[in-house]
Amino acid sequence: MESASEMVAFPLLPTPIEANYRACTIPYRFPSDNPRKATPSELLWIDLFLYSIPSFKKRAESDPTVPDANIKAGIFAQRYAEILEDFKKDPESHGGPPDGILLCRLREQVLRELGFRDIFKKVKDEENAKAISLFADVIHLSDAIEDEGKRLENLVRGIFAGNIFDLGSAQLAEVFSKDGMSFLASHQNLVPRPWVIDDLDIFKLKWSKKPWKKAIIFVDNSGADIILGILPFARELLRQGTQVVLAANDLPSINDVTYPELVEIISKLKDEHGQLMGVDTSNLLIANSGNDLPVIDLTRVSQELAYLASDVDLVMLEGMGRGIETNLYARFKCDSLKIGLVKHPEVAQFLGGRLYDCVFKYNEVLI
Template sequence: MESSRLQLVRFSLLMDDTDTHTYKPCSIPMRFPSDDPTVPTPTELSWINLLYGGIPSYRKHAENDTTVPDAASRAELFAQRYAKILEDLKKDPASYDDPVDISDEENAKAISLFENVVSLNDAIEDEGKRLENLVRGIFAGNIFDLGSAELAEVFSRDGMSFSTTCENLLPRPWIVDDLDALKMRWSKKSWKKASVVLIFVDNSGADIILGVLPFARELLRRGSQVVLAANDLPSINDVTYSELIEIVSKLKDEEGRLLGVSTSNLLIANSGNGLPVIDLTKVSQELNCLASDVDLVILEGMGRGIETNLHALFKCDSINIAMVKHPQVAEYLGSRLYDCLIKYKEV
């Protein structure tokens, strides 16, 4: 896999464990030291099979690319090569990493819905209810994931209905449900005003545009500085640093505002990452410098907030927020598939 060109360093807001080395990025163990390195573990095998199941969806996206004259033949070639990679991984788990394929279609759809989503949020006068609606919006945006074969197929068949998704989230209590605790502290914490909030973002499309950005806009409106940390390199449909800059540029008006809210305190940072998960001992120096004054860290999405960093300890307040989209993760957590998780840790 292509690696980041940036020099990577340890994230400064991780609790200092130089002596104990207690920080482990992976929340769900894929293998143990006693496992045979030449044989995939049951967990690894389940992920390989999951990726294999996504091939028809990836191939369909590639076939529909009108910018490529021979899209159909290239898509078929991709499907064959990808299948071979996965078969090789079954024989040797250390063989490869998985490839990338993404389009701008979901971004365009989500941008067209942004104003309506924000207007509905702004119309909620009660601060706690507005926060809950924004949180539900993050879950609704996060549900679409090209890395989930089941969700990709549903999206392809039924299209994207953001409001319906918000209404049809699984009922509370969720598998980890600290929403009420967060609501109680929302208006009281030091990060209400003149604070810095760092959000590690996940997917492009509805996730970033209809989920995260309305939430970030609310923080900006309350007087916070917001840093959005995005991947350096593409991975599945994770939003990249350059892509996020373009998205925000399209959403801003001529005065640089997001529907009436100034973006002068909105920063977009390159995390240095190129995976759908993140190891916080390897982040860009730019991000680490921006983190020095952060009051709240938010890890959004299943890869960054559950599969990695669910148990990470920070020097500041933190929130893990994601939807459980894979059966393997649901089994590990003991949750329902498509359950929601919001973990708030106060220091």
């Protein structure tokens, strides 16, 4: 279900890739574990995916593009629950043993087989419209901060505040359906530093030298996340003279922004001179990552993205799926930044942090 063209390994992974790269951060099992018996970690994560089924079923039921959506949503819930229960009995069923990538892929596969292409489309469109209306205010507040280090920290906090709009988390989906979410309130109520992983001060020192000629940012969610979190940060990089590539999903998955949606968002935010609130966007590129999941295996990206990565000196993976649950410990041939909000108790426990804690992991490559 990915991009039709052949997928390739992300060229900034160290070689040999097989020896140095593991997509999934949290080990669900070890070689010494019984292959026929689910491990405690596997059972924990299978239950997490089971808990998310009702919120996905609810979104699918209201999909106007699918005939008999109500019936098919029920079939999805039953089929996916059966797959998860099968994993509990036999971890090697359905292409297992299970990990975060496989559990996400099977969920998408069942939805797509039933005709559900984008069950979060309506809420994504609504949140994009809200965030676009707030974009200028967020930029004005940022630009008013004269101290460069304080302005950078404000932009980073904006990424965390925006990243809370994540309907893949059952808890957050429930809160969102009741109350919606305020970007400003989220910004003000972030957990205090030091965060569970906090390399911001080291990053500030490197940032002050304006070192990066080209950056790739693997983006995450629609709405406040991309528009009020990532785009102000990307705009600041552009102001520094950095060429910025925003890599978005090929196909819809949860409320993640897709490549076509991101192209449309940028076109709405640019003025008649092609500028983003006074900043030239000729160095801003949008790329199709080739991915179709809320997590990402960097051994499989689009050829387009691989080509654009050839001269990149900063790789940034944003969001819990791409930057924490996968790729947190991935190393690259250039500087890298993994940034995201911890939205699952299981992830917080693994990291030794708090729920809604912040991860800001920066690795500098010394040449």
